[in-house]
Amino acid sequence: MAQKLLAAQPFSVLVGARVVAFGGGGATLEVDIRPDLQQQNGFLHGGLLSYAADNALTFAGGTALGPEVLTGGFTISYLRPARGMVLRAEAKVAYSSRRQATCTCELTTLDNAGTSTLCAIAQGTIIAR
Amino acid sequence: MAQKLLAAQPFSVLVGARVVAFGGGGATLEVDIRPDLQQQNGFLHGGLLSYAADNALTFAGGTALGPEVLTGGFTISYLRPARGMVLRAEAKVAYSSRRQATCTCELTTLDNAGTSTLCAIAQGTIIAR
Amino acid sequence: MAQKLLAAQPFSVLVGARVVAFGGGGATLEVDIRPDLQQQNGFLHGGLLSYAADNALTFAGGTALGPEVLTGGFTISYLRPARGMVLRAEAKVAYSSRRQATCTCELTTLDNAGTSTLCAIAQGTIIAR
Amino acid sequence: MAQKLLAAQPFSVLVGARVVAFGGGGATLEVDIRPDLQQQNGFLHGGLLSYAADNALTFAGGTALGPEVLTGGFTISYLRPARGMVLRAEAKVAYSSRRQATCTCELTTLDNAGTSTLCAIAQGTIIAR
Numbered sequence: 001m002a003q004k005l006l007a008a009q010p011f012s013v014l015v016g017a018r019v020v021a022f023g024g025g026g027a028t029l030e031v032d033i034r035p036d037l038q039q040q041n042g043f044l045h046g047g048l049l050s051y052a053a054d055n056a057l058t059f060a061g062g063t064a065l066g067p068e069v070l071t072g073g074f075t076i077s078y079l080r081p082a083r084g085m086v087l088r089a090e091a092k093v094a095y096s097s098r099r100q101a102t103c104t105c106e107l108t109t110l111d112n113a114g115t116s117t118l119c120a121i122a123q124g125t126i127i128a129r
Numbered sequence: 130m131a132q133k134l135l136a137a138q139p140f141s142v143l144v145g146a147r148v149v150a151f152g153g154g155g156a157t158l159e160v161d162i163r164p165d166l167q168q169q170n171g172f173l174h175g176g177l178l179s180y181a182a183d184n185a186l187t188f189a190g191g192t193a194l195g196p197e198v199l200t201g202g203f204t205i206s207y208l209r210p211a212r213g214m215v216l217r218a219e220a221k222v223a224y225s226s227r228r229q230a231t232c233t234c235e236l237t238t239l240d241n242a243g244t245s246t247l248c249a250i251a252q253g254t255i256i257a258r
Numbered sequence: 259m260a261q262k263l264l265a266a267q268p269f270s271v272l273v274g275a276r277v278v279a280f281g282g283g284g285a286t287l288e289v290d291i292r293p294d295l296q297q298q299n300g301f302l303h304g305g306l307l308s309y310a311a312d313n314a315l316t317f318a319g320g321t322a323l324g325p326e327v328l329t330g331g332f333t334i335s336y337l338r339p340a341r342g343m344v345l346r347a348e349a350k351v352a353y354s355s356r357r358q359a360t361c362t363c364e365l366t367t368l369d370n371a372g373t374s375t376l377c378a379i380a381q382g383t384i385i386a387r
Numbered sequence: 388m389a390q391k392l393l394a395a396q397p398f399s400v401l402v403g404a405r406v407v408a409f410g411g412g413g414a415t416l417e418v419d420i421r422p423d424l425q426q427q428n429g430f431l432h433g434g435l436l437s438y439a440a441d442n443a444l445t446f447a448g449g450t451a452l453g454p455e456v457l458t459g460g461f462t463i464s465y466l467r468p469a470r471g472m473v474l475r476a477e478a479k480v481a482y483s484s485r486r487q488a489t490c491t492c493e494l495t496t497l498d499n500a501g502t503s504t505l506c507a508i509a510q511g512t513i514i515a516r
Contacts, residue, residue: 010165011174014143036139045140046187046200047180054176070207071175072358072383073249075333075462075510077202077489079482094508095466100330100385102464102508104491120202121481121489123462123510125330125383127358201487201512204333204381204462206360208353223379224337229459229514231335231379233362250352250360252333252381254459254512256487268423269432272401294397303398304445304458305438312434328465329433331507335460378460 027059060091061126074124084109156188189220190255203253213238285317311380318349319384332382342367414446447478448513461511471496
Protein backbone atom coordinates (compact mmCIF):
# COMPACT_ATOMS: atom_id res chain seq x y z
CA MET A 1 0.00 0.00 0.00
CA ALA A 2 2.84 2.39 0.84
CA GLN A 3 4.50 1.50 -2.45
CA LYS A 4 1.22 2.21 -4.25
CA LEU A 5 0.97 5.61 -2.59
CA LEU A 6 4.54 6.42 -3.60
CA ALA A 7 3.81 5.35 -7.16
CA ALA A 8 0.88 7.83 -7.15
CA GLN A 9 3.29 10.71 -6.44
CA PRO A 10 4.64 11.91 -9.80
CA PHE A 11 7.60 13.65 -8.15
CA SER A 12 8.59 10.42 -6.37
CA VAL A 13 8.39 8.62 -9.70
CA LEU A 14 10.55 11.34 -11.30
CA VAL A 15 13.34 10.85 -8.75
CA GLY A 16 12.90 7.08 -8.65
CA ALA A 17 12.07 6.54 -4.98
CA ARG A 18 10.94 3.20 -3.59
CA VAL A 19 9.58 2.05 -0.23
CA VAL A 20 11.74 -0.70 1.26
CA ALA A 21 10.19 -0.88 4.73
CA PHE A 22 6.87 0.31 6.15
CA GLY A 23 5.28 -0.49 9.50
CA GLY A 24 6.18 -1.00 13.11
CA GLY A 25 6.52 2.74 13.66
CA GLY A 26 8.88 3.40 10.83
CA ALA A 27 9.34 3.70 7.09
CA THR A 28 12.40 3.46 4.85
CA LEU A 29 12.71 4.86 1.37
CA GLU A 30 15.53 4.39 -1.10
CA VAL A 31 16.58 6.33 -4.18
CA ASP A 32 19.16 5.09 -6.67
CA ILE A 33 21.78 7.79 -7.07
CA ARG A 34 21.66 9.00 -10.67
CA PRO A 35 23.65 11.78 -12.35
CA ASP A 36 20.52 13.90 -12.77
CA LEU A 37 19.99 14.01 -8.99
CA GLN A 38 23.36 15.66 -8.33
CA GLN A 39 24.60 19.19 -7.76
CA GLN A 40 27.53 20.87 -9.47
CA ASN A 41 30.29 18.88 -7.71
CA GLY A 42 29.00 15.39 -8.38
CA PHE A 43 27.37 14.89 -4.99
CA LEU A 44 23.67 14.27 -4.44
CA HIS A 45 21.82 17.58 -4.39
CA GLY A 46 20.77 18.66 -0.90
CA GLY A 47 17.29 19.18 -2.28
CA LEU A 48 17.09 15.50 -3.12
CA LEU A 49 18.16 14.63 0.42
CA SER A 50 15.48 16.97 1.75
CA TYR A 51 12.90 15.35 -0.54
CA ALA A 52 13.84 11.93 0.85
CA ALA A 53 13.70 13.18 4.44
CA ASP A 54 10.31 14.81 3.87
CA ASN A 55 8.83 11.72 2.32
CA ALA A 56 10.31 9.18 4.76
CA LEU A 57 9.16 11.27 7.73
CA THR A 58 5.68 11.49 6.22
CA PHE A 59 5.46 7.76 5.56
CA ALA A 60 6.69 7.03 9.10
CA GLY A 61 3.99 9.35 10.43
CA GLY A 62 1.51 7.45 8.28
CA THR A 63 2.36 4.20 10.09
CA ALA A 64 0.96 5.83 13.24
CA LEU A 65 -1.77 8.09 11.84
CA GLY A 66 -3.03 6.30 8.74
CA PRO A 67 -2.80 7.37 5.12
CA GLU A 68 -4.49 10.77 5.44
CA VAL A 69 -1.62 12.89 6.68
CA LEU A 70 0.00 16.25 6.00
CA THR A 71 3.60 17.13 6.68
CA GLY A 72 3.76 20.05 9.09
CA GLY A 73 7.42 20.68 8.55
CA PHE A 74 10.86 19.35 9.27
CA THR A 75 14.47 20.20 10.02
CA ILE A 76 17.39 18.66 8.19
CA SER A 77 21.08 18.87 9.11
CA TYR A 78 23.55 17.92 6.41
CA LEU A 79 26.56 16.09 7.76
CA ARG A 80 28.66 14.97 4.81
CA PRO A 81 28.61 15.25 1.00
CA ALA A 82 26.43 12.37 -0.24
CA ARG A 83 27.60 10.02 -2.96
CA GLY A 84 27.46 6.32 -3.70
CA MET A 85 24.96 3.94 -5.24
CA VAL A 86 21.84 4.35 -3.13
CA LEU A 87 20.40 6.93 -0.77
CA ARG A 88 18.46 5.43 2.10
CA ALA A 89 16.12 7.49 4.31
CA GLU A 90 15.08 5.59 7.42
CA ALA A 91 12.44 7.31 9.54
CA LYS A 92 10.97 6.35 12.90
CA VAL A 93 8.11 7.66 15.01
CA ALA A 94 9.45 9.21 18.22
CA TYR A 95 5.97 9.90 19.56
CA SER A 96 2.45 10.09 18.21
CA SER A 97 -0.90 11.24 19.52
CA ARG A 98 -4.12 10.82 17.55
CA ARG A 99 -3.53 14.15 15.87
CA GLN A 100 0.15 14.23 15.09
CA ALA A 101 3.39 12.28 15.05
CA THR A 102 6.93 13.50 15.59
CA CYS A 103 9.46 11.50 13.64
CA THR A 104 13.22 11.35 13.16
CA CYS A 105 15.11 10.27 10.05
CA GLU A 106 18.62 9.12 9.28
CA LEU A 107 19.84 9.52 5.71
CA THR A 108 22.66 7.26 4.67
CA THR A 109 24.35 6.49 1.40
CA LEU A 110 25.34 2.96 0.40
CA ASP A 111 28.33 2.38 -1.84
CA ASN A 112 28.66 -0.60 -4.16
CA ALA A 113 30.25 -2.66 -1.37
CA GLY A 114 27.13 -2.02 0.72
CA THR A 115 28.97 0.21 3.20
CA SER A 116 26.65 2.84 4.64
CA THR A 117 27.63 6.40 5.52
CA LEU A 118 25.42 8.74 7.52
CA CYS A 119 25.04 11.97 5.51
CA ALA A 120 22.12 13.83 7.11
CA ILE A 121 19.64 13.66 9.98
CA ALA A 122 16.17 15.11 10.13
CA GLN A 123 13.28 15.62 12.52
CA GLY A 124 9.72 16.52 11.60
CA THR A 125 6.04 16.64 12.47
CA ILE A 126 3.27 14.87 10.60
CA ILE A 127 -0.36 15.90 11.09
CA ALA A 128 -3.52 13.80 10.73
CA ARG A 129 -5.97 15.46 8.36
CA MET B 130 26.82 33.72 -12.65
CA ALA B 131 24.15 32.41 -10.30
CA GLN B 132 22.15 31.19 -13.30
CA LYS B 133 25.29 29.43 -14.59
CA LEU B 134 25.78 27.71 -11.24
CA LEU B 135 22.17 26.57 -11.22
CA ALA B 136 22.55 25.25 -14.79
CA ALA B 137 25.52 23.19 -13.54
CA GLN B 138 23.29 21.39 -11.03
CA PRO B 139 21.69 18.46 -12.84
CA PHE B 140 18.93 18.16 -10.21
CA SER B 141 18.01 21.84 -10.66
CA VAL B 142 17.86 21.26 -14.40
CA LEU B 143 15.65 18.20 -13.85
CA VAL B 144 13.08 20.20 -11.86
CA GLY B 145 13.41 23.24 -14.10
CA ALA B 146 14.56 25.86 -11.58
CA ARG B 147 15.70 29.33 -12.62
CA VAL B 148 17.32 32.23 -10.75
CA VAL B 149 15.23 35.38 -11.03
CA ALA B 150 17.08 37.57 -8.54
CA PHE B 151 20.54 37.39 -6.98
CA GLY B 152 22.40 39.97 -4.95
CA GLY B 153 21.82 42.61 -2.32
CA GLY B 154 21.64 39.98 0.40
CA GLY B 155 19.06 37.80 -1.24
CA ALA B 156 18.27 35.32 -3.97
CA THR B 157 15.02 34.26 -5.62
CA LEU B 158 14.44 31.04 -7.51
CA GLU B 159 11.39 30.01 -9.51
CA VAL B 160 10.13 26.65 -10.68
CA ASP B 161 7.30 26.22 -13.17
CA ILE B 162 4.75 23.89 -11.62
CA ARG B 163 4.59 20.76 -13.76
CA PRO B 164 2.52 17.60 -13.25
CA ASP B 165 5.67 15.56 -12.58
CA LEU B 166 6.54 17.73 -9.56
CA GLN B 167 3.30 16.90 -7.75
CA GLN B 168 2.22 14.50 -5.05
CA GLN B 169 -0.81 12.20 -5.15
CA ASN B 170 -3.45 14.92 -4.69
CA GLY B 171 -2.34 17.27 -7.45
CA PHE B 172 -0.42 19.64 -5.19
CA LEU B 173 3.28 20.37 -5.46
CA HIS B 174 5.24 17.70 -3.60
CA GLY B 175 6.62 18.91 -0.28
CA GLY B 176 9.98 17.56 -1.37
CA LEU B 177 10.01 20.00 -4.27
CA LEU B 178 9.22 22.84 -1.89
CA SER B 179 12.07 21.70 0.34
CA TYR B 180 14.39 21.52 -2.69
CA ALA B 181 13.49 25.12 -3.56
CA ALA B 182 13.98 26.29 0.02
CA ASP B 183 17.36 24.54 0.24
CA ASN B 184 18.59 26.04 -2.98
CA ALA B 185 17.26 29.57 -2.45
CA LEU B 186 18.74 29.65 1.08
CA THR B 187 22.08 28.46 -0.30
CA PHE B 188 22.11 31.05 -3.09
CA ALA B 189 21.18 33.79 -0.62
CA GLY B 190 24.06 32.65 1.59
CA GLY B 191 26.28 32.79 -1.48
CA THR B 192 25.50 36.50 -1.93
CA ALA B 193 27.23 37.05 1.42
CA LEU B 194 29.88 34.33 1.43
CA GLY B 195 30.80 33.85 -2.23
CA PRO B 196 30.29 30.82 -4.44
CA GLU B 197 32.10 28.26 -2.28
CA VAL B 198 29.42 27.40 0.24
CA LEU B 199 27.83 24.38 1.87
CA THR B 200 24.34 24.18 3.27
CA GLY B 201 24.48 23.32 6.95
CA GLY B 202 20.82 22.59 7.24
CA PHE B 203 17.41 24.21 7.31
CA THR B 204 13.93 24.08 8.75
CA ILE B 205 10.81 24.31 6.64
CA SER B 206 7.22 24.80 7.82
CA TYR B 207 4.50 23.99 5.33
CA LEU B 208 1.56 26.36 5.57
CA ARG B 209 -0.83 25.52 2.73
CA PRO B 210 -1.11 23.01 -0.11
CA ALA B 211 0.86 24.49 -3.01
CA ARG B 212 -0.60 24.77 -6.50
CA GLY B 213 -0.67 27.27 -9.35
CA MET B 214 1.62 28.16 -12.21
CA VAL B 215 4.92 29.01 -10.57
CA LEU B 216 6.65 28.33 -7.27
CA ARG B 217 8.80 31.22 -6.08
CA ALA B 218 11.39 30.83 -3.30
CA GLU B 219 12.64 34.18 -2.06
CA ALA B 220 15.50 34.01 0.42
CA LYS B 221 17.25 36.76 2.37
CA VAL B 222 20.32 36.89 4.58
CA ALA B 223 19.32 37.63 8.16
CA TYR B 224 22.92 37.78 9.34
CA SER B 225 26.31 36.71 8.08
CA SER B 226 29.80 36.48 9.50
CA ARG B 227 32.81 35.55 7.40
CA ARG B 228 32.18 31.90 8.12
CA GLN B 229 28.44 31.47 7.88
CA ALA B 230 25.16 33.09 6.97
CA THR B 231 21.72 32.55 8.45
CA CYS B 232 18.97 33.05 5.92
CA THR B 233 15.18 33.00 5.79
CA CYS B 234 13.00 32.04 2.84
CA GLU B 235 9.39 32.59 1.85
CA LEU B 236 7.87 30.16 -0.61
CA THR B 237 4.90 31.42 -2.57
CA THR B 238 2.90 30.13 -5.48
CA LEU B 239 1.71 32.35 -8.28
CA ASP B 240 -1.49 31.56 -10.14
CA ASN B 241 -2.11 32.55 -13.75
CA ALA B 242 -3.50 35.92 -12.64
CA GLY B 243 -0.18 36.57 -10.87
CA THR B 244 -1.74 36.34 -7.42
CA SER B 245 0.79 35.05 -4.89
CA THR B 246 0.00 32.76 -1.96
CA LEU B 247 2.45 32.03 0.84
CA CYS B 248 2.74 28.26 1.16
CA ALA B 249 5.85 27.63 3.28
CA ILE B 250 8.56 29.43 5.24
CA ALA B 251 12.10 28.24 5.91
CA GLN B 252 15.19 29.21 7.86
CA GLY B 253 18.68 27.82 7.36
CA THR B 254 22.41 28.14 7.80
CA ILE B 255 24.96 28.34 4.99
CA ILE B 256 28.64 27.71 5.67
CA ALA B 257 31.70 29.06 3.83
CA ARG B 258 33.98 26.24 2.72
CA MET C 259 -4.85 39.38 29.69
CA ALA C 260 -1.57 38.31 28.10
CA GLN C 261 0.31 39.97 30.97
CA LYS C 262 -1.89 38.06 33.43
CA LEU C 263 -1.11 34.78 31.71
CA LEU C 264 2.61 35.53 31.82
CA ALA C 265 2.34 36.39 35.52
CA ALA C 266 0.76 32.94 36.05
CA GLN C 267 3.90 31.25 34.66
CA PRO C 268 6.34 30.87 37.56
CA PHE C 269 9.29 30.41 35.17
CA SER C 270 8.44 33.66 33.38
CA VAL C 271 8.30 35.40 36.76
CA LEU C 272 11.68 33.86 37.68
CA VAL C 273 13.36 35.32 34.58
CA GLY C 274 11.43 38.57 34.79
CA ALA C 275 9.63 38.54 31.42
CA ARG C 276 6.96 41.08 30.52
CA VAL C 277 4.51 41.39 27.61
CA VAL C 278 4.98 44.70 25.79
CA ALA C 279 2.71 44.07 22.79
CA PHE C 280 -0.06 41.57 22.12
CA GLY C 281 -2.55 41.49 19.28
CA GLY C 282 -2.81 42.14 15.57
CA GLY C 283 -1.11 38.85 14.77
CA GLY C 284 1.90 39.33 16.96
CA ALA C 285 3.29 39.43 20.47
CA THR C 286 6.41 40.99 21.94
CA LEU C 287 8.05 40.02 25.20
CA GLU C 288 10.93 41.71 26.98
CA VAL C 289 13.34 40.52 29.63
CA ASP C 290 15.68 42.84 31.52
CA ILE C 291 19.19 41.43 31.17
CA ARG C 292 20.41 40.47 34.65
CA PRO C 293 23.69 38.83 35.68
CA ASP C 294 21.87 35.65 36.70
CA LEU C 295 20.58 35.13 33.13
CA GLN C 296 24.07 34.96 31.65
CA GLN C 297 26.47 32.22 30.62
CA GLN C 298 30.15 31.97 31.54
CA ASN C 299 31.37 34.79 29.29
CA GLY C 300 28.97 37.50 30.40
CA PHE C 301 26.55 37.11 27.50
CA LEU C 302 22.90 36.16 27.85
CA HIS C 303 22.58 32.38 28.07
CA GLY C 304 21.30 30.81 24.87
CA GLY C 305 18.75 28.99 26.99
CA LEU C 306 17.26 32.32 28.03
CA LEU C 307 17.04 33.35 24.39
CA SER C 308 15.33 30.08 23.58
CA TYR C 309 12.92 30.61 26.50
CA ALA C 310 12.04 34.04 25.09
CA ALA C 311 11.60 32.67 21.57
CA ASP C 312 9.39 29.83 22.84
CA ASN C 313 7.17 32.14 24.82
CA ALA C 314 6.90 34.93 22.25
CA LEU C 315 6.05 32.41 19.52
CA THR C 316 3.41 30.87 21.78
CA PHE C 317 1.86 34.22 22.64
CA ALA C 318 1.83 35.22 18.98
CA GLY C 319 0.08 31.93 18.20
CA GLY C 320 -2.38 32.76 20.94
CA THR C 321 -3.37 35.97 19.14
CA ALA C 322 -4.67 33.77 16.33
CA LEU C 323 -5.84 30.68 18.21
CA GLY C 324 -6.98 31.96 21.60
CA PRO C 325 -5.51 31.25 25.02
CA GLU C 326 -5.70 27.44 24.93
CA VAL C 327 -2.58 26.61 22.96
CA LEU C 328 0.38 24.26 23.08
CA THR C 329 3.77 24.87 21.54
CA GLY C 330 4.52 22.15 19.01
CA GLY C 331 8.14 23.07 18.65
CA PHE C 332 10.48 25.65 17.23
CA THR C 333 13.84 26.30 15.62
CA ILE C 334 16.22 28.98 16.80
CA SER C 335 19.35 30.23 15.04
CA TYR C 336 21.78 32.23 17.16
CA LEU C 337 23.39 35.06 15.23
CA ARG C 338 25.47 37.08 17.69
CA PRO C 339 26.41 37.00 21.38
CA ALA C 340 23.60 38.79 23.23
CA ARG C 341 24.29 41.56 25.73
CA GLY C 342 22.87 44.93 26.67
CA MET C 343 20.04 46.16 28.86
CA VAL C 344 16.97 44.41 27.50
CA LEU C 345 16.19 41.35 25.40
CA ARG C 346 13.19 41.80 23.13
CA ALA C 347 11.46 38.86 21.43
CA GLU C 348 9.06 40.02 18.73
CA ALA C 349 6.94 37.27 17.20
CA LYS C 350 4.47 37.39 14.32
CA VAL C 351 1.98 34.92 12.87
CA ALA C 352 3.06 33.88 9.36
CA TYR C 353 -0.05 31.78 8.84
CA SER C 354 -2.78 30.24 10.94
CA SER C 355 -5.57 27.77 10.40
CA ARG C 356 -8.14 26.95 13.08
CA ARG C 357 -5.89 24.25 14.41
CA GLN C 358 -2.41 25.71 14.31
CA ALA C 359 -0.32 28.77 13.69
CA THR C 360 3.18 29.08 12.29
CA CYS C 361 5.04 32.04 13.70
CA THR C 362 8.42 33.72 13.30
CA CYS C 363 10.36 35.62 15.95
CA GLU C 364 13.19 38.13 15.94
CA LEU C 365 15.25 38.43 19.09
CA THR C 366 17.07 41.70 19.58
CA THR C 367 19.00 43.26 22.42
CA LEU C 368 18.68 46.91 23.32
CA ASP C 369 21.61 48.77 24.84
CA ASN C 370 21.22 51.75 27.16
CA ALA C 371 21.16 54.13 24.19
CA GLY C 372 18.17 52.17 22.85
CA THR C 373 20.13 50.75 19.91
CA SER C 374 18.81 47.35 18.91
CA THR C 375 20.92 44.45 17.66
CA LEU C 376 19.46 41.31 16.11
CA CYS C 377 20.89 38.33 17.98
CA ALA C 378 18.69 35.35 17.02
CA ILE C 379 15.78 34.36 14.78
CA ALA C 380 13.25 31.62 15.39
CA GLN C 381 10.36 29.87 13.69
CA GLY C 382 7.78 27.65 15.37
CA THR C 383 4.39 26.01 15.36
CA ILE C 384 1.64 26.58 17.91
CA ILE C 385 -1.26 24.16 18.23
CA ALA C 386 -4.83 24.82 19.42
CA ARG C 387 -5.77 22.43 22.20
CA MET D 388 35.45 20.11 34.16
CA ALA D 389 32.03 20.09 32.55
CA GLN D 390 30.46 20.56 35.98
CA LYS D 391 32.81 23.50 36.60
CA LEU D 392 31.77 25.09 33.33
CA LEU D 393 28.11 24.67 34.20
CA ALA D 394 28.74 26.21 37.62
CA ALA D 395 30.25 29.22 35.83
CA GLN D 396 26.96 29.83 33.99
CA PRO D 397 24.76 31.95 36.27
CA PHE D 398 21.60 30.98 34.37
CA SER D 399 22.38 27.27 34.83
CA VAL D 400 22.88 27.93 38.55
CA LEU D 401 19.55 29.80 38.65
CA VAL D 402 17.64 26.83 37.22
CA GLY D 403 19.69 24.29 39.16
CA ALA D 404 21.17 22.24 36.32
CA ARG D 405 23.83 19.59 36.89
CA VAL D 406 26.02 17.51 34.56
CA VAL D 407 25.50 13.80 35.16
CA ALA D 408 27.47 12.43 32.20
CA PHE D 409 30.09 13.93 29.92
CA GLY D 410 32.31 12.20 27.38
CA GLY D 411 32.25 9.43 24.83
CA GLY D 412 30.41 11.62 22.34
CA GLY D 413 27.62 12.65 24.65
CA ALA D 414 26.54 14.74 27.60
CA THR D 415 23.63 14.47 30.01
CA LEU D 416 22.24 17.26 32.15
CA GLU D 417 19.59 17.07 34.83
CA VAL D 418 17.38 19.69 36.43
CA ASP D 419 15.28 19.06 39.52
CA ILE D 420 11.72 20.07 38.73
CA ARG D 421 10.79 22.97 41.00
CA PRO D 422 7.56 24.99 41.12
CA ASP D 423 9.37 28.10 39.85
CA LEU D 424 10.32 26.32 36.62
CA GLN D 425 6.72 25.67 35.63
CA GLN D 426 4.16 27.31 33.38
CA GLN D 427 0.57 28.17 34.28
CA ASN D 428 -0.76 24.59 34.31
CA GLY D 429 1.80 23.03 36.63
CA PHE D 430 3.95 21.53 33.87
CA LEU D 431 7.58 22.39 33.24
CA HIS D 432 7.80 25.52 31.11
CA GLY D 433 8.74 24.82 27.51
CA GLY D 434 11.42 27.46 27.85
CA LEU D 435 13.09 25.39 30.56
CA LEU D 436 13.02 22.35 28.28
CA SER D 437 14.56 24.44 25.52
CA TYR D 438 17.23 25.70 27.92
CA ALA D 439 18.09 22.09 28.81
CA ALA D 440 18.18 21.05 25.15
CA ASP D 441 20.40 24.00 24.24
CA ASN D 442 22.85 23.30 27.01
CA ALA D 443 22.98 19.51 26.63
CA LEU D 444 23.50 19.84 22.86
CA THR D 445 26.29 22.35 23.50
CA PHE D 446 28.01 20.15 26.06
CA ALA D 447 27.75 17.15 23.75
CA GLY D 448 29.32 19.24 21.00
CA GLY D 449 32.04 20.16 23.46
CA THR D 450 32.96 16.48 23.90
CA ALA D 451 33.93 16.51 20.21
CA LEU D 452 35.18 20.06 19.71
CA GLY D 453 36.64 21.06 23.09
CA PRO D 454 35.48 23.73 25.51
CA GLU D 455 35.54 26.70 23.12
CA VAL D 456 32.23 26.28 21.33
CA LEU D 457 29.24 28.32 20.26
CA THR D 458 25.74 27.01 19.73
CA GLY D 459 24.68 27.67 16.15
CA GLY D 460 21.06 26.83 16.75
CA PHE D 461 18.69 23.97 17.38
CA THR D 462 15.23 22.60 16.79
CA ILE D 463 13.04 21.23 19.56
CA SER D 464 9.80 19.27 19.21
CA TYR D 465 7.63 19.03 22.30
CA LEU D 466 5.94 15.66 22.63
CA ARG D 467 4.15 15.59 25.97
CA PRO D 468 3.54 17.92 28.93
CA ALA D 469 6.54 17.51 31.23
CA ARG D 470 6.16 16.84 34.93
CA GLY D 471 7.76 14.69 37.58
CA MET D 472 10.81 14.94 39.81
CA VAL D 473 13.70 15.42 37.42
CA LEU D 474 14.19 16.57 33.84
CA ARG D 475 16.98 14.76 32.04
CA ALA D 476 18.49 16.01 28.75
CA GLU D 477 20.66 13.40 27.10
CA ALA D 478 22.56 14.59 24.04
CA LYS D 479 24.78 12.69 21.61
CA VAL D 480 27.03 13.69 18.75
CA ALA D 481 25.62 12.45 15.44
CA TYR D 482 28.60 13.71 13.48
CA SER D 483 31.45 16.11 13.97
CA SER D 484 34.12 17.68 11.81
CA ARG D 485 36.89 19.87 13.21
CA ARG D 486 34.68 22.91 12.83
CA GLN D 487 31.27 21.79 13.93
CA ALA D 488 29.22 19.03 15.49
CA THR D 489 25.62 18.04 14.87
CA CYS D 490 23.97 16.59 17.94
CA THR D 491 20.63 15.12 18.93
CA CYS D 492 18.99 15.25 22.36
CA GLU D 493 16.25 13.33 24.12
CA LEU D 494 14.49 15.06 26.99
CA THR D 495 12.82 12.80 29.51
CA THR D 496 11.19 13.33 32.86
CA LEU D 497 11.69 10.95 35.76
CA ASP D 498 8.98 10.48 38.34
CA ASN D 499 9.65 9.50 41.95
CA ALA D 500 9.53 5.80 41.03
CA GLY D 501 12.32 6.46 38.51
CA THR D 502 10.06 5.88 35.49
CA SER D 503 11.19 7.94 32.55
CA THR D 504 8.90 9.57 29.98
CA LEU D 505 10.12 11.09 26.74
CA CYS D 506 8.78 14.64 26.55
CA ALA D 507 10.80 16.36 23.79
CA ILE D 508 13.46 15.72 21.18
CA ALA D 509 15.95 18.19 19.77
CA GLN D 510 18.63 18.47 17.12
CA GLY D 511 21.27 21.18 16.88
CA THR D 512 24.60 22.39 15.57
CA ILE D 513 27.58 23.38 17.69
CA ILE D 514 30.43 25.41 16.22
CA ALA D 515 34.10 25.51 17.23
CA ARG D 516 35.22 29.05 17.93
